Amino acid sequence: MNLFSHKKASALTRGFVTALMMLTLIGGQFLIGKPAKAETQQHRWAGDVPIMQGWKIEPELGFAFDSPNGRIVMIFASTSADEDDIMAFYGQTLAQLGWTGGAGNWVRDAEKLVIGEVQTARGALWRLMLQPR
Numbered sequence: 001m002n003l004f005s006h007k008k009a010s011a012l013t014r015g016f017v018t019a020l021m022m023l024t025l026i027g028g029q030f031l032i033g034k035p036a037k038a039e040t041q042q043h044r045w046a047g048d049v050p051i052m053q054g055w056k057i058e059p060e061l062g063f064a065f066d067s068p069n070g071r072i073v074m075i076f077a078s079t080s081a082d083e084d085d086i087m088a089f090y091g092q093t094l095a096q097l098g099w100t101g102g103a104g105n106w107v108r109d110a111e112k113l114v115i116g117e118v119q120t121a122r123g124a125l126w127r128l129m130l131q132p133r
C-alpha cells in the first residue's frame with residue numbers, strides 16, 4: 001500500500017469511528033427520547049440520565065463505553081442556562097430517578113454522576129460524567 005492509500009484509509013477509519021460515535025451519542029442507545037408526562041417537557045437521555053432542555057451536545061468531545069467496573073459516559077454540551085438553573089433542574093430530576101446528592105455530585109447504586117462547567121479549547125462547556133463509584 002503506498003503512502004497516499006494508507007493516509008486515505010486512516011482518514012476513512014477515523015471518519016467512520018467519529019460518525020459511529022456521533023450516531024451512538026445522538027440517535028443510538030445513549031441519547032434516546034423518552035416519552036414525557038403530559039405536564040412536563042420531553043427530555044433527551046444519556047442511558048437513564050436526562051439531558052437538560054436547551055443543551056447543545058458536542059458529540060465529537062464525548063464518549064461512552066462499558067468498563068469491567070461499569071459504564072463510563074462523558075458528554076460535553078453548551079448552553080445559555082445559568083448554573084443555578086442547571087443545578088436546580090438536575091437536583092429535582094435526578095432525585096425523581098433515585099439519585100442522591102446535589103451541587104453537581106450525585107450517586108445511585110454503584111455509579112456516580114458529576115456535572116460541572118469546564119474550560120475547553122472551544123470555551124466553557126458543561127460536562128456530564130457518569131462512572132462507577
